[in-house]
Amino acid sequence: MITFAGVTKRYPDGTVAVDHLDLEVPAGRITVLVGPSGCGKTTSLRMVNRMVEATEGTVAIDGKNVRDIDPPTLRRGIGYVIQQAGLFPHRTIVDNIATVPYLLGWDKKKARARSHELMERVGLDPKLAGRYPAQLSGGQQQRVGVARALAADPPIMLMDEPFSAVDPIVRAGLQEEFLRLQDELEKTIVFVTHDIDEAVKLGHRIAVFQVGGRLAQYATPEELLADPADDFVRDFLGGERGIKRLRFFQELDAEQARDEAADPAAVADR
Numbered sequence: 160m161i162t163f164a165g166v167t168k169r170y171p172d173g174t175v176a177v178d179h180l181d182l183e184v185p186a187g188r189i190t191v192l193v194g195p196s197g198c199g200k201t202t203s204l205r206m207v208n209r210m211v212e213a214t215e216g217t218v219a220i221d222g223k224n225v226r227d228i229d230p231p232t233l234r235r236g237i238g239y240v241i242q243q244a245g246l247f248p249h250r251t252i253v254d255n256i257a258t259v260p261y262l263l264g265w266d267k268k269k270a271r272a273r274s275h276e277l278m279e280r281v282g283l284d285p286k287l288a289g290r291y292p293a294q295l296s297g298g299q300q301q302r303v304g305v306a307r308a309l310a311a312d313p314p315i316m317l318m319d320e321p322f323s324a325v326d327p328i329v330r331a332g333l334q335e336e337f338l339r340l341q342d343e344l345e346k347t348i349v350f351v352t353h354d355i356d357e358a359v360k361l362g363h364r365i366a367v368f369q370v371g372g373r374l375a376q377y378a379t380p381e382e383l384l385a386d387p388a389d390d391f392v393r394d395f396l397g398g399e400r401g402i403k404r405l406r407f408f409q410e411l412d413a414e415q416a417r418d419e420a421a422d423p424a425a426v427a428d429r
């Protein structure tokens with residue numbers, strides 16, 4: 160579990176990016192941070208792996224203050240996916256994915272084997288291994304970004320708008336695959352987006368931020384759609400809230416029907 164307790168980030172120029180944030184991110188689930196541009200999503204994410212240091216308050220992982228963990232050790236347990244994939248242009252795909260294993264001193268053969276395994280996992284054709292990032296489509300690059308973050312099998316993944324650079328159809332495909340992968344891997348994921356539909360589709364819980372870095376509401380997608388905390392959240396959810404809600408429950412029903420067909424016994428646990 161990742162806990163934010165009274166966390167404020169004030170940048171040196173006085174900008175308050177995050178304002179007294181209290182948030183509990185459950186282990187093994189996808190927690191989405193959503194909100195308009197500049198509301199402090201990236202800053203919040205980066206305080207987890209100490210790429211940004213909190214000005215006040217504490218960020219803790221399983222009860223341990225991240226300030227007491229040295230950054231290299233901390234980051235070994237945290238995969239980070241940035242917007243536009245952020246791949247190294249002069250390294251091949253297989254070596255991009257193996258970045259962290261190389262840093263950890265794995266031998267080349269083992270690192271590359273892991274890289275190939277992950278390419279398969281995220282739906283990349285093994286033939287692409289020797290290409291350079293510029294020779295891939297946007298969607299393929301984003302898959303490489305996800306594979307790279309998974310390479311050392313970290314328990315935590317921070318994902319900053321990982322699917323935002325692709326068109327809506329590719330994006331929907333990536334979201335589906337990501338949900339399937341997460342079903343297997345059960346990572347603790349903090350996922351940033353400014354797209355409320357993506358938040359509702361992927362999030363186990365959703366934190367809606369407001370400009371000024373204030374948390375407007377933290378709730379499950381069902382609760383959020385049924386009962387927005389205030390006018391800001393209601394506006395952010397948009398006029399189609401009723402339709403989104405309907406779609407959410409339709410997807411949930413479809414998912415349950417699939418699970419039931421696959422494993423009737425498990426349904427009794429719900």
Ligand SMILES: Nc1ncnc2c1ncn2[C@@H]1O[C@H](COP(=O)(O)OP(=O)(O)OP(=O)(O)O)[C@@H](O)[C@H]1O
Nearest residue numbers: 170172174176195196197198199200201202203353
């Ligand atoms: N290094 C910095 N120095 C000063 N201000 C910063 C710095 N980084 C971010 N900010 C400011 O902090 C606020 C929050 O920025 P942040 O990047 O966390 O927002 P965001 O929610 O991720 O936005 P977006 O959706 O546009 O990516 C913004 O007002 C931004 O201008």
Ligand SMILES: [Mg+2]
Nearest residue numbers: 200201202319
């Ligand atoms: Mg951002």
